[in-house]
Amino acid sequence: MKLIQFFSYSTLLLFVIISSCKKDEIIKDNSAKIDFSTDSVLFDTVFTTIGATTKVFKIYNRHSQKINVSKIYLATGTTSQFRLNVDGTSGSSLKDIEILANDSLFVFVQVTVNPNGINSPLLIKDSIIFETNGNIQDIKLTAVGQDVYLHKPNKFPINGLPPYSVLSCSTPWTNDKPHLIFGYAVIDSDSILTMNPGTKVYLNRGAVIWVFKDGSLQINGADGNEVIIQGARLESEYKEIPGQWGKIWMMNGSKNNAINWAIIKNGSIGVQADSLGVVGQPLLNINNTIIKNMSAAAIYARGSHIRSYNCIFANCGQYVAAIAAGKYRFDNCTFANYWQQNNRTTPLLQLNNYYISGNNYVVGLDSAYFGNCILYGNIAEEIGLDSSSYGGKFAYKFENCLLKTSLNTNNDGLHFKKVYANFNPDFEDVIGNNYQLKASSFAIDKGYTTPYIKDLKNQIRPNANTTSLPDLGAYEFYP
Secondary structure (H helix, E strand, O other), rough: HHHHHHHHHHHHHHHHHHHHHHHHHHHOOOOOOOEEEEEEEEEEEEEEEEEEOOOOEEEEEOOEEEEEEEEEEEOOHOOOOOEEOOOOOOEEEEEEEEEEEEEEEHHHHHHHOOOOOOOEEEEEEEEEEEEOOOOOEEEEEEEEOOOOEEEOOOOOOOOOOOEEEOOOOOOOOOOOEEEEEEEEEEEEOOEEEEEOOOOEEEEOOOOOOOOOOOOOOOOEEOEEOOOOOOEEEOHHOOOOOOOOEEEEEEEEOOOOOOEEEEEOOOOOOEEEEOOOOOOOOOOOEOOOOEEEEEEOOOEEEEEEEEEEEEEEEEEEEOEEEEEEEEEEEEOOOEEEOOOOOOOOOOOOOEOOOEEEEEEEEEEEEEEEEEEOOEEEOOOOOOEEOOOOOOOOEEEHHHEEEEEEEHHHHHOOOOEEEEEEOOOOOOOOEEEOOOOEEEEOOOOOOOOOOOOOOEEEOEEEEEOOOOOOOOOOOOOOOOO
């Protein structure tokens, strides 16, 4: 019995040794090829001078022996705008890459587009060629390159200010090609930057549009040809990612700012407004605009003066609107927060009658009026009110509004008039940031007639000459 066991173990050991030796051999049969996890790599729009995100695919050796890829190279060689890294080794041409039996390697690809002075997008193509046992295989590479107006810091102060550039405001920005911003881009004193319909502005991580004292930003989009302001990463996985850039900052002393027909998304703060501007005039008029997917807030205002109608402020990590002191009016606006990134604990609207600026304690909310608005989200309390212990005016009013709140909205006429608390507005698709109303929405026909006769889709609202009433929020329901 022991002799039989000895021969069995010896045979098994010999088989293992032979198998191991065979696996260490390189297969040279010209029928032996490699496999890939994809047959092509596609990059979304890539701006000149900056690389896109890295794309990855795998090479597989599905054979029971090692295989040698004798050469891996870019078809256009050293002139290629693509860059290649195989298993930690970079270059436009690599030789003798071995893959163990039944194993795989990662291939990393990046692309950088050189400036070409052409406004229209440029299609960039190349291939990665693989030579294995006399076999030629390839992976197609495709990228869309876009030349841009580049705004990069050229001033580097040492007094605590961030690196910045001063924008030339002598001619309006147009839609001929995008603007790409790094760092702080300053609209200087006594300068007016105008953005015409269709202008596209992309901001790199941390970048800020800074409207300086006595400066002005005028965004003049149009229905169907909005001005777009968003992060610089255009890959599909970045489409709805917040926090990709800094903010639009209208600092203390800026004036006559206007945003009309714009889509502002995927930053940290949509608009920060820090002063009252010119006495008697709003610091900012913002109309027919969507601000969404901000990691902090869509509107952050301290002692400011803002007027707004037909706007969507939505989906922010902290507040949709944080308002402290000043003067504000919002008509037919939708404030919605269904944040999914983490557990939000702050209300979508925070109203304070005070703020702290340096060593100054400022009090007084002169007025905060919300008419025909929807303020609704996915936590129990979406309205926050905070009054200073030092006193100061705290004047706010919700009229014909739908609110998510546990506040006593007893329609006293002073703070609440025809307020509808905790009725679901029944938006079309909150996950997809579509805040149009369904036919079942409670917000339909709950408004009052206003001068704003068209909604955010440019549809006619009911007016004094019609029998029906306007809907609440930025969109009028049409079957």
